[in-house]
Amino acid sequence: MNVIDTSGGPSGTCNCQMDAPGFFVTHLLVSCDLPKTALYKKATLFFDAYNLLNTNYYEPAFLTPGAGNVDALFVSPGEPINVFGGVTLTF
Numbered sequence: 001m002n003v004i005d006t007s008g009g010p011s012g013t014c015n016c017q018m019d020a021p022g023f024f025v026t027h028l029l030v031s032c033d034l035p036k037t038a039l040y041k042k043a044t045l046f047f048d049a050y051n052l053l054n055t056n057y058y059e060p061a062f063l064t065p066g067a068g069n070v071d072a073l074f075v076s077p078g079e080p081i082n083v084f085g086g087v088t089l090t091f
Helices: none
Strands: 002-004 017-019 027-034 042-050 058-063 073-077 082-090
Touching: none
Parallel strands: none
Antiparallel strands: 002 017, 027 042, 042 082, 058 073
């Protein structure tokens, strides 16, 4: 990711830039169709996990206002492991 200081930097004419480190996030989705019964036409059981390996990553938030110092890059941490599961039914 590339962040550009649009204020022009300390000189007012600079297009200062800073690169945030790259990252790889592992996402897993598993689903299984359940047997049909008289109660429903179709049913699916699912499990979903986001950031499965708990990768620490950061996304640029903003630059320090005023002086236009691109080295003062603020970041917010990425999401922790998220796990979801459920059943979908079609009647």
